[in-house]
Amino acid sequence: MGLINRFMDIVAPPFLLIALFFFLPPFYLYKLINSFLSSRFPEDMANKVVLIVGASSGIGEHLAYKYAKRGAFLVLVARRKKSLQDVARMCRDFGSPSVLAVPADFTNPEECQKFVNATIKSFGRLDHLVNVAGVAALPLFEEIAEPSHFQAVMDVNFWGPVYTTYFAIPHLKKSRGRIVGVTSVSAYTNIPRMTIYNASKGAVRNFYHTLRIELGAEIDITEVIPGAIESEITKGKILTEEGRIVVDQDLRDASVGIVPIERTRDFARSVVERVCNGASCVIEPPWYLGLYYFRAFIPEVTEWGMRLFYVTPPGVPATEDLAKKLMDLPFVKYILYPPPVRSPEIKRD
Numbered sequence: 001m002g003l004i005n006r007f008m009d010i011v012a013p014p015f016l017l018i019a020l021f022f023f024l025p026p027f028y029l030y031k032l033i034n035s036f037l038s039s040r041f042p043e044d045m046a047n048k049v050v051l052i053v054g055a056s057s058g059i060g061e062h063l064a065y066k067y068a069k070r071g072a073f074l075v076l077v078a079r080r081k082k083s084l085q086d087v088a089r090m091c092r093d094f095g096s097p098s099v100l101a102v103p104a105d106f107t108n109p110e111e112c113q114k115f116v117n118a119t120i121k122s123f124g125r126l127d128h129l130v131n132v133a134g135v136a137a138l139p140l141f142e143e144i145a146e147p148s149h150f151q152a153v154m155d156v157n158f159w160g161p162v163y164t165t166y167f168a169i170p171h172l173k174k175s176r177g178r179i180v181g182v183t184s185v186s187a188y189t190n191i192p193r194m195t196i197y198n199a200s201k202g203a204v205r206n207f208y209h210t211l212r213i214e215l216g217a218e219i220d221i222t223e224v225i226p227g228a229i230e231s232e233i234t235k236g237k238i239l240t241e242e243g244r245i246v247v248d249q250d251l252r253d254a255s256v257g258i259v260p261i262e263r264t265r266d267f268a269r270s271v272v273e274r275v276c277n278g279a280s281c282v283i284e285p286p287w288y289l290g291l292y293y294f295r296a297f298i299p300e301v302t303e304w305g306m307r308l309f310y311v312t313p314p315g316v317p318a319t320e321d322l323a324k325k326l327m328d329l330p331f332v333k334y335i336l337y338p339p340p341v342r343s344p345e346i347k348r349d
């Protein structure tokens with residue numbers, strides 16, 4: 001065994017590199033032609049049924065509007081009932097023939113089963129399951145008093161999509177439907193202060209990618225990887241160690257830093273268009289792909305950059321980091337952050 005592995009150590013790396021060299025050009029040509037053809041014949045969402053979990057604000061809310069404009073029946077899920085009903089009303093105005101708003105908690109498997117069943121009872125089928133709901137937390141890992149206090153991050157960002165996907169699969173198989181899972185660019189670039197958040201997004205990303213292999217062609221899966229997008233999270237909404245939801249805009253500046261925040265409506269337009277074109281992975285805005293390659297090929301440089309901008313020694317507040325200092329320079333926030341995220345107001349039912 002040892003001898004075989006030693007032989008593979010010598011032979012495999014150059015063989016794989018040469019294979020990649022010959023395989024990549026025709027593969028990318030195939031992908032280019034495929035993506036061109038898919039954009040000519042996008043999936044028609046009229047009268048299809050879309051279940052969106054996390055639709056009461058931000059990304060999920062705007063994805064709902066875009067699906068509504070394409071004529072889809074919608075089932076909207078989140079905990080804030082009034083906000084959900086407001087979004088449902090807007091979706092009807094935008095053209096959805098029927099919208100069901102189901103207040104529910106993603107972290108409870110029984111509630112997940114109930115809202116999937118409610119979808120089938122109301123509309124008789126399910127075509128797209130869109131798992132958006134998520135929660136952010138921004139502690140420096142060393143400063144956490146007790147790691148289990150952040151269990152909720154894993155419950156929402158990982159277990160929620162797992163439960164819902166589990167109950168939706170039999171219905172998606174019947175319609176040869178699609179799962180759309182929202183992860184995060186931070187799971188690839190590893191932004192500091194997001195250790196547990198990044199771990200939860202990395203876990204759910206691996207869940208989707210492995211599931212795609214298990215399911216084969218029966219159900220398509222699109223991973224949506226947002227960069228910095230206007231929402232309640234980029235207003236500074238975080239989960240504290242005490243389990244409270246607060247808005248901390250100084251901490252937001254210190255952890256998002258000097259990157260442009262994209263408007264949610266532009267993000268949602270691009271995502272729904274590419275999802276309907278059959279994309280298996282959507283990075284939005286696309287320029288983050290560059291960061292992904294940077295991280296993959298020269299990890300030391302990205303790690304150094306992240307430390308330079310975002311890390312303060314334990315005990316020194318995050319607001320002392322370089323990212324926050326740059327954000328405090330005149331006009332920077334006005335140039336990079338759209339007006340809604342400069343306000344700390346979030347929807348309260």
Ligand SMILES: NC(=O)c1ccc[n+]([C@@H]2O[C@H](COP(=O)([O-])OP(=O)(O)OC[C@H]3O[C@@H](n4cnc5c(N)ncnc54)[C@H](OP(=O)(O)O)[C@@H]3O)[C@@H](O)[C@H]2O)c1
Nearest residue numbers: 054056057058059078079080106133134184228229231232
């Ligand atoms: N905005 C960004 O820059 C960014 C970047 C990368 C990834 N993401 C990801 O994008 C997703 C959407 O976030 P967002 O930025 O749009 O923030 P947001 O405005 O805070 O939206 C989060 C949504 O998740 C729902 N949610 C949270 N906990 C839930 C629970 N236990 N059960 C049911 N619904 C729950 C919220 O509704 P209720 O509170 O009413 O339940 C809300 O609808 C998240 O997964 C986030 O990690 C966002």
